[in-house]
Amino acid sequence: MQPTTASANTASRDPLVELSAARAVPLAPAISRARATFEGAVADMLAVPDAALERPWLWRPDDPPGETDVRNALYRIVEVLEESVAAIARGRAATRGEATGPAVPRLATATQARWSLHGAIWPLSVGHLDADPGGGEWSVRRTLGHVVQSQRSYGWYSAWYLSRAGRPDAGSLPPDGALPPEPDEATEAPGDAAAIRRRLDGLLDAAAERFAALDDAGLAVPGRWSGLPVTIDFRLGRLGSHIREHTVQVDKTLAMIDRRPTEVERIVRLACESFGRLEAAVFGRPESELVSAFADGATAASVVEGAAGEAARLARSARETASA
Numbered sequence: 001m002q003p004t005t006a007s008a009n010t011a012s013r014d015p016l017v018e019l020s021a022a023r024a025v026p027l028a029p030a031i032s033r034a035r036a037t038f039e040g041a042v043a044d045m046l047a048v049p050d051a052a053l054e055r056p057w058l059w060r061p062d063d064p065p066g067e068t069d070v071r072n073a074l075y076r077i078v079e080v081l082e083e084s085v086a087a088i089a090r091g092r093a094a095t096r097g098e099a100t101g102p103a104v105p106r107l108a109t110a111t112q113a114r115w116s117l118h119g120a121i122w123p124l125s126v127g128h129l130d131a132d133p134g135g136g137e138w139s140v141r142r143t144l145g146h147v148v149q150s151q152r153s154y155g156w157y158s159a160w161y162l163s164r165a166g167r168p169d170a171g172s173l174p175p176d177g178a179l180p181p182e183p184d185e186a187t188e189a190p191g192d193a194a195a196i197r198r199r200l201d202g203l204l205d206a207a208a209e210r211f212a213a214l215d216d217a218g219l220a221v222p223g224r225w226s227g228l229p230v231t232i233d234f235r236l237g238r239l240g241s242h243i244r245e246h247t248v249q250v251d252k253t254l255a256m257i258d259r260r261p262t263e264v265e266r267i268v269r270l271a272c273e274s275f276g277r278l279e280a281a282v283f284g285r286p287e288s289e290l291v292s293a294f295a296d297g298a299t300a301a302s303v304v305e306g307a308a309g310e311a312a313r314l315a316r317s318a319r320e321t322a323s324a
Helices: 005-012 029-046 070-095 104-121 126-130 140-163 193-211 232-256 263-280 300-323
Strands: 222-225 228-231
Touching: 029 070, 029 263, 029 300, 070 263, 070 300, 104 140, 104 193, 104 232, 104 263, 126 140, 140 193, 140 222, 140 232, 193 232, 222 232, 228 232, 263 300
Parallel strands: none
Antiparallel strands: 222 228
16 A cells, blocks of 8 residues: 555654654563563464363463363463553552653543553454444554554544643644654555554653653643543543443454454453553653562563463463474
8 A cells, every 4th residue: 555645744754753842652572572571472372272272271380280271371471461461550659659650641532541452453454454343434544554553543632732832722623734744544554563553652652751740730732532621631532432332343343244352362352451461561651660669579561571472482382282
């Protein structure tokens, strides 16, 4: 699919960067590394067929054989991720309590929603993305294009409203030409599910980088949503809500085209949601905080990367057992 003129404009001009005056909080390297490791775990999980779920699997070397199965291995991944969420919460409480800015919890809910959507679309083929559900309903691809387009728009417009804080036109829609034309939904969703996931990740991560350091005054800056007067705080909260809304739409569309998830795919979705909760515990926070030691010597960064590594080990073990 050839890019439109609008999409070409976005490559040379990004209002999210141009108009954001707040201190940037770059995505911590530990998050990028954990994501890459977890992606490998998901690939191994999806290689396990449902027919192999009851095959005996050895959890620990000293365990008696036959007590656990491959299904337990996959659920153990979910448990490891959830245990790590709790470990970070305990570490922070025991060491210094919460000291994060007010925008970060809003962004945390958005990354949770992002991973739930990832879990829903990860196993889908290009044919599933493009299948026509009939009745004038959107295909999965068009829905995902809308999600990506909206994420870009949320970033651009929020940056615009923040740039007008305290001015006579504060809270007003930008005039024609103030922002570049937005790509259409078809332009935003070419490629396979992995390509679309990466596109959404890049936009949401960029927004978090620009908005994570906002204080209460920044969150109170007026803006608009769906033609209605709101605050930046509302707009950031809407990020996760909008992704969840269209995750439901994806589920409905898959039911219309009779694409039923396998049991393994359902467990993968649970694992993605758990990873989203884990990422939410560190998303939007500066690297300096994530590498600061808890009372027990661990750090949030080490917990996240360790959990992803253990998930990858378990997934590899499950795949190897299933294929033996």
